[in-house]
Amino acid sequence: MDIQIKSGRLIDPQNGLDAQRDLYISEGRIVGIGDAPKGFKAEQVIDAQGLVVMPGLVDVAARLREPGYEYKATLESEMAAAVAGGVTSLACPPDTDPPLDEPGLVEMLKHRARNLNQCRVFPIGALTYGLKGAELTEMAELTEAGCKAFSQADAPLTDTRVLLRAMQYAATFGYRVWLRPQDSFLAKNGVAHDGEVATRLGLPPIPVAAETIALSTALQLARETGVTLHICRLSSAAGVDMVRAAKLEGLNVTCDVSMNHVHLTEMDIGFFDANCHLMPPLRSQRDRAALRAGLLDGTIDAICSNHSPVDDDAKLLPFAEAEAGATGLELLLSLVLKWAEQENVPLLHALSRISINPAQLLGQKMGHLSQGAHADICIFDPEARWRVAPAALKSQGKNTPFNGYEMQGRVRYTLLDGQIVFQQ
Amino acid sequence: MNNPQLNKNGELQHLLSTEGLPARILRDILDRAGEFVNPNGASEVRKVPLLHGKSVFNIFFENSTRTRTTFEIAAKRLSADVVNLNIGSSSTSKGETLLDTVDNLCAMHADMFVVRHSTSGAAHLIAKHVAPDIHVINAGDGRHAHPTQALLDMFTIRHYKKEFHNLTVAIVGDVLHSRVARSQIHALTTLGVPEVRVIAPKTLLPTHVDKLGVRVFHDMQEGLKGVDVVMMLRLQNERMQGALLPSAQEYFKYYGLTQERLALAKDDAIVMHPGPMNRGVEIDSSVADGSQAVILPQVTFGIAVRMAVMSILAGN
Numbered sequence: 001m002d003i004q005i006k007s008g009r010l011i012d013p014q015n016g017l018d019a020q021r022d023l024y025i026s027e028g029r030i031v032g033i034g035d036a037p038k039g040f041k042a043e044q045v046i047d048a049q050g051l052v053v054m055p056g057l058v059d060v061a062a063r064l065r066e067p068g069y070e071y072k073a074t075l076e077s078e079m080a081a082a083v084a085g086g087v088t089s090l091a092c093p094p095d096t097d098p099p100l101d102e103p104g105l106v107e108m109l110k111h112r113a114r115n116l117n118q119c120r121v122f123p124i125g126a127l128t129y130g131l132k133g134a135e136l137t138e139m140a141e142l143t144e145a146g147c148k149a150f151s152q153a154d155a156p157l158t159d160t161r162v163l164l165r166a167m168q169y170a171a172t173f174g175y176r177v178w179l180r181p182q183d184s185f186l187a188k189n190g191v192a193h194d195g196e197v198a199t200r201l202g203l204p205p206i207p208v209a210a211e212t213i214a215l216s217t218a219l220q221l222a223r224e225t226g227v228t229l230h231i232c233r234l235s236s237a238a239g240v241d242m243v244r245a246a247k248l249e250g251l252n253v254t255c256d257v258s259m260n261h262v263h264l265t266e267m268d269i270g271f272f273d274a275n276c277h278l279m280p281p282l283r284s285q286r287d288r289a290a291l292r293a294g295l296l297d298g299t300i301d302a303i304c305s306n307h308s309p310v311d312d313d314a315k316l317l318p319f320a321e322a323e324a325g326a327t328g329l330e331l332l333l334s335l336v337l338k339w340a341e342q343e344n345v346p347l348l349h350a351l352s353r354i355s356i357n358p359a360q361l362l363g364q365k366m367g368h369l370s371q372g373a374h375a376d377i378c379i380f381d382p383e384a385r386w387r388v389a390p391a392a393l394k395s396q397g398k399n400t401p402f403n404g405y406e407m408q409g410r411v412r413y414t415l416l417d418g419q420i421v422f423q424q
Numbered sequence: 425m426n427n428p429q430l431n432k433n434g435e436l437q438h439l440l441s442t443e444g445l446p447a448r449i450l451r452d453i454l455d456r457a458g459e460f461v462n463p464n465g466a467s468e469v470r471k472v473p474l475l476h477g478k479s480v481f482n483i484f485f486e487n488s489t490r491t492r493t494t495f496e497i498a499a500k501r502l503s504a505d506v507v508n509l510n511i512g513s514s515s516t517s518k519g520e521t522l523l524d525t526v527d528n529l530c531a532m533h534a535d536m537f538v539v540r541h542s543t544s545g546a547a548h549l550i551a552k553h554v555a556p557d558i559h560v561i562n563a564g565d566g567r568h569a570h571p572t573q574a575l576l577d578m579f580t581i582r583h584y585k586k587e588f589h590n591l592t593v594a595i596v597g598d599v600l601h602s603r604v605a606r607s608q609i610h611a612l613t614t615l616g617v618p619e620v621r622v623i624a625p626k627t628l629l630p631t632h633v634d635k636l637g638v639r640v641f642h643d644m645q646e647g648l649k650g651v652d653v654v655m656m657l658r659l660q661n662e663r664m665q666g667a668l669l670p671s672a673q674e675y676f677k678y679y680g681l682t683q684e685r686l687a688l689a690k691d692d693a694i695v696m697h698p699g700p701m702n703r704g705v706e707i708d709s710s711v712a713d714g715s716q717a718v719i720l721p722q723v724t725f726g727i728a729v730r731m732a733v734m735s736i737l738a739g740n
Binding site for chain 1: 428443521522523541543544545546548549553565566567568569603606630631632633635636
């Protein structure tokens, strides 16, 4: 279908464009910006007056819970959540049941996602079989099946020789290794930042050293192997400093932060609010300030939702027994807008954290509005205000620390390959 | 954030923690407990009808004999109907969740729950879940809080020392894993004790214990100097695992309370212990049985304090 998106404020960080322009779409591609191509005849006109037109969001961490955890979420429910949040591409971690360690599983997931035709799914393959941290997966086969990087998700990899070998092997083929840095001994049984709140509430702590020690190991081995390393869900000020220094040194490293950690701290746990039981744990205000500074100066490349739908039964437990995680796909855009407003970050800059930057982390030519690009587009009303009500979320996971918060920015249309896949 | 322990009139709805309670409520509890104790310190055994017709459910997800028994005695002296459930060995092992268990008990018309659980925050979760006419008393949750123990300790201190504002109090031992210590610290600071000290090796202290408003000592001799009250904590045997301590012997050598060390405190200092004691591990028998120990009166006062808490809750 030929679509004209009329009079919107086009924001395309990749091309440095922030201006009122019409956008013309034909056969799933962007065919004109500003001026209509010759002979273009719109079958549908979307009036985007007062709305922002941006590349569809790219989220580098969204758990879809398939296969194996369909009682928490299904592809159907989470794809609907993605497009309602303006997300047109997402990467899913391999910690499903079974984990994404076999090409057949990856193909099945891609196939199921493709049939739903809502949002592009980029699986992250398991770095080791069963995420057990002992044997390497068939990374080449998994890449052929569609994996864009390899990771342990939140599973520990304690054997540093296995980690070295995994990086060497990945570096041989130019595959990306994504690691969430957490020393499993220091984090053992821990559920909250080793700070004032954990001390007061008597919660088993996770010290910052759990992050910095694992990060130091990962960076050192990346230096040895030359692997393309991505650090997932940075949580501490000390961690930000280490990544900044590694980038300055010229190491091939990137990193992301979850939207939860951009906005919340350990204080939000309050009286044992299990919705704030997250991994990594929410840390101190100083850590949050350092994460924000890292986003501003480019140390942190992307903001992700770290969408992890959890069933209610797994949350209605004492804090430490409750499962970590929160729903997030539908909140990502609003929380990035909120951060941008609080820190006076121009939208052109802020929105790169959820479009072109994460696209590049996945090695994909997407996340921008160039002529000829796939027409994956998010159109949102930057002035709209709404209140987070769990029952109104499309995600099967209803647990979020932002329950009841007022949000800004509401997605009006989501287009995938030039098709309207969401509209409200 | 609303204090989950208070109702909209600012009265005690649940007793979950000593943290965040105004001094006036703590004092009310101590005063009320005083009514259940006769002036020479012995507890009044007379039965009062304050909780007549009410059902108190003791639900213990973690083993306890002493605390459960004192709650049971307290409830019975208030004429309540008492039901004891040791859930550690029943429902949850059959897969029932904590809140399912609570819902079932609510359906049996409970008026008050006394809860012990091995996980921090369990009592808060239950308090948030139950109907507004049900009261929850935390009888110990994980490492978080054990408010009635702390209140009976405050009652004991007031009994022997009369005032709080001129005291130096030392808490000795495994603060890291201790719900008792956390509740004691909040109660002492709220009641106006100017100096609360904690004494322990670094492995047995939370990283940010100073944020609780205490002075930290690693040298027991230094820490005991001139104190009015010594509050010992129980050292669990399993602390020898997990590389927290090398041995009970070495612990006793450096942190055990002996007569020589106690001599560093004020002459009229009192020695307290929440029980059960490990003689020869955290406390020497001669101190435990000595003239400065007030460990058995603590137990007696414990019943009066629990009666006070239950009767105040039932009246709100």
